[in-house]
Amino acid sequence: ISLKTHPQVFKDVYLKREGKLIHIKNLFWTNEIKVFPYGLPILIQSIEANSIAEKIGLRIHDEIVMVDQIPVKNIPDLIAIIQNHWLKSFDLTIKRENIIQYIHIDKELFEGKVDKKRIGVVLGYDENVIKAYLVEVKRTFGDSIKKSFAQTFTFFNLTLTTLKNLFIQKADLKDLGGPLAIAHMASSSFLEGIFPFIQFIGLISLNIGVLNLLPIPLLDGGYLAFYLLEFIKGKPLSNEKMMISQRVGMLILGLLTVIALYNDACRYLLGS
Template sequence: MNEFFGSVWWLIVTLGLLVTFHEFGHFIVARWFGVKVLRFSVGFGKPLWMRRDRHGTEFAVAAIPLGGYVKMLDEREGEVAPADLDQAHNRKPVLQRMAIAAAGPAFNLVFTVLAFWLMFVVGKPDFLPIVAAPSGIAAEAGMLAGDRITAVNGDAVDSWSKALQKLGESAIGRMDARVDVVTSGNGSATRTLAFSQMPANVGEDQLFDQIGLSLAPRERPAVVGRISDGDPAAQAGIQVGDRILRINDRDVNGFSDIETLIPEEAARDPQLDLLIQRGNERIEIPLTAAAVDAGDGKTRFIIGVGSSAAYDAKLQYGPLAAIPQAFAETWDATKSSLSMLKMLVVGRASLDNLSGPISIARFANGSAQMGLAWFLGFLALISLSLAIINLLPIPILDGGHLLYYLIELIKGGPVSERSQIAGQYVGLLMLVALMGLAIFNDIHRLLP
């Protein structure tokens, strides 16, 4: 239940930030060109909060947090007083209307760069891309335990998450991936992962099992990184940050010892005595391990603690050095997003890869739990996705308006109102169909 409420909360935070930034782009450029803005709304439906500024613009936060809008004075949407005609959106030159339409996606791009910049300044912890004993396609390609991935298809890789991203993109498109590695003996080699031979019926959830790469294990300190509500550790008063020194009379040197000793000792007697260190104080804590179904007809014992990740890499730069890194990351993410979009359009990637609000909420919650830098990276990617989606030439989106204005610029007159209305219906149907498919995929992923 905590995961549910956390996902909802971080979805609201994510959409609130990105929608506000997007709509502020439309708003500020419209104001700059002298268009009267009637309402700036974050969310749809009945306003929960509203105030009016000295220009007569209503600023509102509405009940449904899945978008927003900027309503401008326009003769096509209602009667306009003669004194206000010079402030009507439809009376402005076509180039100004194009700039207003493009401002929303442009501000999402600005947000993307800013979020990546702040992510690099804060420092994003990650793992070095060193692999464990491979299986599947990776083993067939000659990957070996201890190989450190340095590049995928010529793109430099400096972290495990970046390596997985690059490999995943190739695997989804069933395109062979050229992987440069430094071996455990400090030699260099190139392995070719034959994703083109992967069966077409392999789903997104099976992709990385087929690739066959996993992170080489690192010893984790015996420090509690997370605690499950309601489990024995929480009930006994164990806190995040506590270091477990001993379980019964057996010393603990790393978190793997905890994972081994808890079930071994509890199998003899669920009553356990833990010695922990909290700050400079050592505390003895008795607790009773809980028996849970292991899923194979057997029972295992847990106390409900998890480790803090033993990150061994950190992508961090000073404020000035982070600027080119942010632009480079934005460019790399843009190429990846456009490549994925192309694969979806031409049918090289399955529509099962589309994700909706449920998946976004889960990723938002997961990245927030991993720390500020990870959440900033997530925000940057979602903001970039919003920019790209809104620039698609689909009526009802910003890209559709830009298409209409481009036609108007070429032919010397606006697209007929009848054509625009027909386009709006077509665009709405397309969006509803895509959203329906995305939500269907979200629900399907949740099902066992």
């Protein structure tokens, strides 16, 4: 539903839930309302290496049916249930090749993973089932261009927010990833389809562009900062100061590289 073409208050809304028609009056629709498929099979699309999911034997295409006998109807519900059971032992009910199986997750597996609250799977819905619910939206070329700019701005803002959180320590340096993390995410996006893969490549390119504009010596942003200082002072920096700043920039980039490679090794090689 587009807020530009529809009013924000709907007098009568009809929802179908488990075969029953529900009538809602005066629904106030905002951008915060999100609609998720309800009651469709939730499938595991990929599994992280050395994750809890891999250790307990989950497989790609397994359907998650219940968590501790609690039925799951959509992905947000499943995530919330697992997070509520974190640091506790619980059972997963899955369907594998049309056979119901029960998998026990012992609380000892959560050691060292207190904050993450992730078992290491990418979830999705059965494409063959969800196709029946898809509605094709055709946009003009102009609308597509506008949409692409809006999405690029969203990713750009997300990158800046992440960098800001790293500096103010709201984000953990453990979340930094190197070539192994990029390869893993590229593989996962490719399994989802060609368009998610292209979108991921675009996101990586945008991230590199934003990072390159940071005012760190050796990066383009660093040279722009030097030019700005030269313009303000009316003369270029001395060779000695340029050398010192470049060494500082090399140190910063070197530290970030070491942290990213260390995180990759811990995450994908050592499983910690």
